[in-house]
Amino acid sequence: MTVNDAGRAASAGSTSLGSTPESAELIQLLTPEGERVEHPDYPLDISAEEIRGLYRDLVLVRRIDYEAIALQRQGELGIWASLLGQEAAQVGSGRALADKDMAFPTYREHGVAWCRGLDPAKLLGLFRGVSHGGWDPTAHNFHLYTIVIGSQTLHATGYAMGIQRDGAVGEDGEAVIAYFGDGATSQGDVNEAFIWASVSNAPIVFFCQNNQWAISEPLERQSRTPLYRRAHGFGFPGVRVDGNDVLACLAVTRKALQAAREGQGPTMIEAFTYRMGAHTTTDDPTRYRLAAELETWKLKDPIERVKAYLVRTESADEKFFSDLEAESEEVGAGIRKACREMPDPEPLTIFENVYAEPNLLLESERDQFAAYLESFAVEEASR
């Protein structure tokens, strides 16, 4: 039995409904107190330097999020979808990706974007209203944010089917990761993606961040069964990982991606986490959830536990933390500057890139609008 087979058997065993308490199903490698624990199916050989790297990612990603919320409050962004609380799920899975792997995000995957090497300022353009997605998806193998819930899971599956047709499955293979949330699991598209991926044995990992809330609707509005168990019915393994544990998210995603690359088909990962902030900056969670719930989850903070681990094991010194603090300030200042300096697009860019090939009707509409705009300039000049 290979490593992957073992994982499959383990996950298949744990999906027997009702026999296992849910808490026992949660894969965890780092407790909320910062204690390193082992899991037989997910051995993780990781150096202190690598853990410091993950900690840096977590801290900087939270800083980016913090700055973006502030920029929205100052009127610099129209809206922002905060990832607060979900840093470990995103950094752990994001760092599990190889360069060649392709990621299909929702609109909240700022942490994954960071791991893919995307300039955080690029994310702001969408929320400022200067573009619908201002980065080159092929440059970072990080697709554009998708706002319609669940649509991207089908794109990811199709892309994975393309990998199969390119013969890029097997040794040195490629894989795809599709991000989505607990609310999206109710969408037809997500269920169709599961079916397509399953019957075509596509090299894809379905990474569901169950942050417990779909705007105001709690998980029980979406499902009567734990989400990861849904995978079983579609014919592939599902696992639940502590989404606030960056090490577990890394190990579980790494293994699922490797299985996909080697031709073992899809896996669903449910990262059990919590949306500590509002759905977006326009939302008011005090209308639908209790403050006590947030307090409980604060004790499971994804960043604090890594810090506790680093300090307790003396894996990081004072200088590491102060240097990181300085870097965080720098990143924050960089984002503020980039955001404020982002120019508004020119009016006639409305008509650009609607079609790849010439379109005479659209060109004549643009010309009419250009003439209309020009008429103001002429009027202005004649005054």
Add this chain to the structure above:
Amino acid sequence: MTTLTLSRALNEGLRKALENDPKVLIMGEDVGKLGGVFRVTDGLQKDFGEARVVDTPLAESGIVGTAIGLALRGYRPVCEIQFDGFVFPAFDQITTQLAKMHYRSQGRLNLPVVIRIPCGGGIGAVEHHSESPEALFTHTGGLRVVACGDPADAFAMIQMSISCDDPVIFFEPKRRYWEKAEVDTAGGVAAAVPLDKAKTVVSGTDVTVLCYGPMVRTCTAAAVAASEEGRSLEVIDLRSLSPLDTETIFESVRRTGRCVVAHEAPVTGGLGAEIAARVTEECFYRLEAPVLRVGGFSTPYPPSKLEEHYLPDLDRVLDTVDRTFGY
């Protein structure tokens, strides 16, 4: 030149596309062994394999959604929607994703996906099998919408749509699938009328009749009947519904001074309304009468025993032509 049915002409066009570009894929329900319910993909899976001619699960949103992903990976998928009335589960993927991704990516991503939709009525079918939803797509920026009206165009236009770097909604007139005509399958598509151009199928002087898809044959017959009464109709097959070839339309209407738009789709909010507005704006002083529309009623598609009344036939086209002389 070979005599082919419209269905066979599409089949030959798809075959050429599959031969010419290894990235071309065909996907849909029953397109493999069965060859599609209208046999448009007959024999293609046998010759090009299951990886390129894909029998998909039965879910239209999944067909289009995965086609988008395949296009992002460099493929050129041709999706078959089995019947017009079944495109709606895919409507979300088509309008929110397929149409917008090139724009969203600021031109970085191309989506060369073709969605083939057998459309229109006249085959005595049950509900959802006879509709004409083209206006829902022409209303959506980012999509090209075309309709073939004869076998020669079917052969050429399907190939041109597949080579187009934009998403194309490709309407096929299902009641014309079995009608035959000469097709030059040996010649390339270079000699064909470009994909975004209309073509004049009957030249005339008195009234411009604009049509597309299944109505081309009806309007051509109407022109013959009208000529026996001494009236000269100019029949134009629009071919491209988005973008519209307004140049050809305006040139004709300026000569004839009268314009009738015929389509099977309901007239309310239909393509005829769009054309009427544009013709009125550009040809106002040349018009002898208002632009008139003849089409389906503003009702759901009726049971098939009533469809001969619902569908605009030769007599209703001629009646509408007559009305343009009553002003």
